[in-house]
Amino acid sequence: MKKTLLIALTILGTEAILAQNNPIITKRYSADPTARVFGNTLYLYPSHDRNEAKWWDMEDYYVYSTTDMKKWKDCGKVFSPLTETNWAKKFVWAPDCVQRDGKYYFYFPTDQKHIGVAVSNSPTGPFKDAIGKPLISEDSPGIISNRDFIDPSVFIDDNGQAYLFVGQIVLNCVKLNKDMVSYSDPVHIIEGVDDFFEAIWVHKRKGKYYLSYSTAHKNGQGPQIAYAMSDKVLGPYKYQGVILDAVSSGTNHHSIVDFKGKSYLFYHTSDLSNYRFPAGTPDHAFIQWRRSVCVDELHYNADGTIQPVIMTVN
Ligand code: FUB
DSSP: SOOEEEEEEEEETEEEEEEESSOOSSOOOOOEEEEETTEEEEEEEEEEOOOSSSSSOOOOEEEEEESSSEEEEEEEHHHHHHHHHSSSOOOOOOOEEEETTTEEEEEETTTTTTTEEEEEESOOOOEEEEESSSSTTTTTTOOOOSSSSOOOOEEEEEOOEEEEEEOOOSSSEEEOOOOSSSSSSSEEEEOTTEEEEEEEEEEEEEEEEEEEEEEOOHHHHHOOOEEEEEEEETTOOOOOOEEEEEOSSSSOEEEEETTTTTTEEEEESSSTTTTOSSSSSSHHHHGGGOOOOEEEEEEOOOTTOBBOOOOOOO
């Protein structure tokens, strides 16, 4: 991602974005990037920061895809929970999408307190509300939530068991049923995730489970992406260190994925809108709701620990 090359062109009505530098998505603002590999293609499921944003008042979701990490396709709008469900009222934030038995399940937070699930036969939607109500909420039995109940992240283990991790400050986890739109197990509260604030991401490599997440703001410094490891998916986890230092945005949110022989960290910054946390003036604070997705390679040490990621910038 070193040389600046950013060209947008139109091919047969679909927008192809050539991006070899950060941020990779410049057509519209995007944040909270969940990257997932389905088949030969990497799909990006970010949240969508609006040009007119007055807060984190996001309304809909767009998807992007690539087969080479250089050329990105804008797959268009795939879901608008505020108009396409009869229960979501505001704030559609960081989503996730996983595949099971040929269907794609899209998990999305709304209203700072509900997690919904939508489904499609295609990774690029359109997604439809699967159950007509939230899958789980801050006041569901067993949930512990003393702040926002947001940022769903689904992990499917090698034995096929799917887990939904979710929450802010307190990390809740439930086992999803095979239908992916219900759960029946007790709620697990995950221990050992030091300084966890939000943006949970779960992955597994060589038999070890990794939880990575955004820490809280500290002493005026922006949040970092830190991680913890365990031999068991439900922990307890042990803190390992920082993967990504504070970015220009006042929020930090990422995903980690392997694609075509390399590992990547997707994250967001506010570089494109020229915002740098903390805000200098009230006017400056206004543009913090316009973030853009970036990506850099991620490297592991021989013992499985993760090397800090060096951000590449324009
Ligand atoms: O984008 C809205 C919220 O900001 C996300 O849900 C959090 O993770 C933070 O990035």
